[in-house]
Amino acid sequence: MDLNFTPEELAFRDEVRAFLRESLPLDISDAVRRGGELGADILSRFHALLNGRGWLGYVWPRDHGGTGWNAIQRHIFEEEMAAADCPRILPFGVNMLGPVLIKFGSEAQKSHYLPRILDGTDWWCQGYSEPGAGSDLASLRTRAVRDGDDWVLNGQKTWTTLGQYANRIFVLARTRADGKPQEGISFFLVDLDNPGIEMRPIRLLEGGHEVNEVFFTDARIPADALVGEENQGWTIAKYLLTHERTNIAGVGRSYRALAQLKDLARQTMRDGRPLIDDPLFAARLAEVEIDLEAMNILNLRMLDQAQKRGQPGAETSMLKIKGSVIRQEISDLARRVLGPAAAPFPGSAPDNLALLPEDAVNNAADYFNMRKMSIYGGSNEIQRNILTKAVLRL
């Protein structure tokens, strides 16, 4: 038993760390530290930076333009990005669609779409959820009907993250009405510029715009927009979800958020002493730190198992639950640490109110925004259902 990285892994970590230290523009890391929404410009520039180094396809095999890294290397890469205040890599093209095309796509789809994900020509969004189909995704009702050489799409998708910046969407649609619901779904690649597609914003409770609704009204898409076979969509969707769940624990992001929180608690004076010296507050910080240290090792154990087995098991549900709860706990403390200063609506308070560090102005908004972490990507209740069935066999 040895819980440390090997010398090769450490050398890899140093290489990533050095690159990010030298190349990540300050305005990008500043924006990430401040929290709140990151615009399309920052996200695209960050993708371009990684692509320039050949690292954007970090979960793809080499022969498709990826790095060919193993699970531990990917993990180290993600940890280093978080520690350096990098934005998240947009998962929709890189982590979700890329692996799907590599496994299920035609040669033409692979050679057309994969390079465009890496070079930023295409910005993908995920068209799974519908108003009536959230946790019960298989009940989705958006329909695709064959008409000559085309498919005709009708229906509605929702919660489409960053769809406002996207030019393409991958869509699960019903292609057969009878039989089990899971057996009548297909996976399509859709150009958002097609006539008959309309995107509308959804505003989140803290005021941000990061999700959208997408309406399809007789939108015609070509036959070669189908990935895999007709009615094979559910298999593809499930495969994609296992990839969506890589880095689900978000250990690096939580370490970074905890470090920022401690800084803030050190700087914040409350009743004559820094808040970090308040025994009640320090106790709360200490408890999260303990949870996080444990989860870091839990995460590595599961990575190791996944590496040996070739794919992650249902145990990753544990990481989704614990990872989201710890991240939410940290954001709760980051809100509380501010006391009254948490109250202003972000952007509503004028500059001379900025008695609090600039990095903290979004703390309350982030707390509310972080509620999503236990809802999306399979809610924590659904993860518990998976655990009880697939792991505990109850």
Add this chain to the structure above:
Amino acid sequence: MDFELSEDRRMLRESLSRWLADRYPPDHRLKVAYDAPFHDPALWSELADLGVLLAMATEDAGGFGGSGFDISVIFEALGAALCPEPVLGALLVSRLLAAAGQDQSGLLDGSVRWALAVGEPDAPWSLDRIATQARGGRLTGRKALVYGGNDADRFLVVARDGDRLSVHEIAASDAEVVGFGTIDGGGAADVILSDTPARLVLDDAGKAIQSALDAGRLALCAEAVGVMDASFAALLDYLRQRKQFGRAIGEFQALQHRAADLAVEIEQARSITLLAASRLDGEGAARMVSMAKNLIGRVGRQVAEECTQMTGGIGVTWDYHPAHLTKRLVMIDHQLGDTDWHLQQVMAGIRA
């Protein structure tokens, strides 16, 4: 023992709730709560005409109420409707003007809007840390998160003169008032005082300030109970209505038990608020109010987070009114002492 509201208070609650339902429905609230002045001045006047401000003051002070139960009835109703009017500031100021024996007819008829400037950036809640200085009829210091301060005509300001706390009146136009909207709707301000001319209202005012703050904290607890009731009612509706996997999600036992836990905790929150209301102005009021505010903070967060979680994606959207209820529930903890601060007040008296 009698857990029924008196006839007068029942009528007050009914007329206020009816008025709120009629004049402050969710869409109107959404329209005014997030844009300057972050409330509806016309409705403020109507609220005063309804006698709501009078009901918070004693007969001696020119009102017709002023007990803990008057305060809790009013704020519970305001909370359930998520009303962003700056009633809290009026309550705090009214208590202090009453303690000073000064005329407050303009406050009670709604014609003058008042706010109380007490907490400071480094000492948001502890009176013994107040640093704003009163010298020769002038004030210097900085007050943080003065609720309603963005649209107040006049302020009472708590300041220090040696070891004594005193209360002073200033005109809003004499200070630098930095107004802003809050993340849960409604307005507030930081008030910056530099040699600001002021009129002394109450000297050696420690006790009177504590008592006014007790009333304000009780008001926030009652408001939170009102918000919790509204949140929980919305959650139950959603659990009954929303279908996944071919049935109402309220049929899943995983959610049923959590809803049942919330019902228990909300009744606990209501109970301690009743207790604090009954003890207001009596022996040990401050500690009892701190107990209430601590429990309200804990339950408030639990109710807010659970209601959000169990409503899924809808629960985190702006257009879903109950999402604003959850924000208010969480942010009440940032006003007049948070969960931990009140826990410390209770701990301080644990050996007694």
